[in-house]
Amino acid sequence: MIFLGPSYALTVRHGADDPTVEAARRLADTPQMAELGPASVLHAVTDVIVDAYAQAAAQVRADLTDLERCVFSPARDDLTEQIYSLKREVVEFRDAVQPLVPVLHDFTTPGDAWPRQLVPYFRDVADHVTRTDIEVRALDDLLGSVLDAHLAKVSTWQNDDMRRISAWAAILAIPTMVAGIYGMNFADMPELSWRYGYPCALAVMALGAGLLYRAFRRNGWL
Numbered sequence: 001m002i003f004l005g006p007s008y009a010l011t012v013r014h015g016a017d018d019p020t021v022e023a024a025r026r027l028a029d030t031p032q033m034a035e036l037g038p039a040s041v042l043h044a045v046t047d048v049i050v051d052a053y054a055q056a057a058a059q060v061r062a063d064l065t066d067l068e069r070c071v072f073s074p075a076r077d078d079l080t081e082q083i084y085s086l087k088r089e090v091v092e093f094r095d096a097v098q099p100l101v102p103v104l105h106d107f108t109t110p111g112d113a114w115p116r117q118l119v120p121y122f123r124d125v126a127d128h129v130t131r132t133d134i135e136v137r138a139l140d141d142l143l144g145s146v147l148d149a150h151l152a153k154v155s156t157w158q159n160d161d162m163r164r165i166s167a168w169a170a171i172l173a174i175p176t177m178v179a180g181i182y183g184m185n186f187a188d189m190p191e192l193s194w195r196y197g198y199p200c201a202l203a204v205m206a207l208g209a210g211l212l213y214r215a216f217r218r219n220g221w222l
Helices: 019-029 038-071 080-097 100-106 116-182 197-219
Strands: 002-004 009-011
Touching: 002 038, 009 038, 019 038, 038 080, 038 100, 038 116, 080 100, 080 116, 100 116, 116 197
Parallel strands: none
Antiparallel strands: 002 009
């Protein structure tokens, strides 16, 4: 928070980051700005904060690019938690940037006690925060699209797994059925007294399972 008076500028900080250190350095490097009074302190502090937001937006975009690359990679990694975590950061970022937009735009209008020389500088800061706000909104929308794409990919993985499981269950059903029939121990069973009955039954199991395996492989189930 910044409180301005005719001959003073008072800042109140919450948290570890202190933008006034960099703001004081910038004012020291440009004494012509410091001569414009307390409003120059307001400009320096807001300029430092908005520059930090722009750097944070660039870092978030880099993180999103890495996350997007992982989502569309062939690896089967569940990235839902990472996507939600980054989306939460973007939402907090958006809530921090949005309130600054109308406030800084109010500073672009010269007033009776407002140095007109500072108006172009405040317009520059307002433009920067507007661009950052647009970028954060775009990042939020892009994260939603990445999340939808990842959930669709996870659903595809699950469908592929279910098809493989169903295919193997169908393949194993043939030997299970034949073995189950011959395991009933009836007195009159086909080929019980034949010397090659047992190998023939195994051959029927292998042939049926092989034909099904070939069919599922052709259809992309395996």
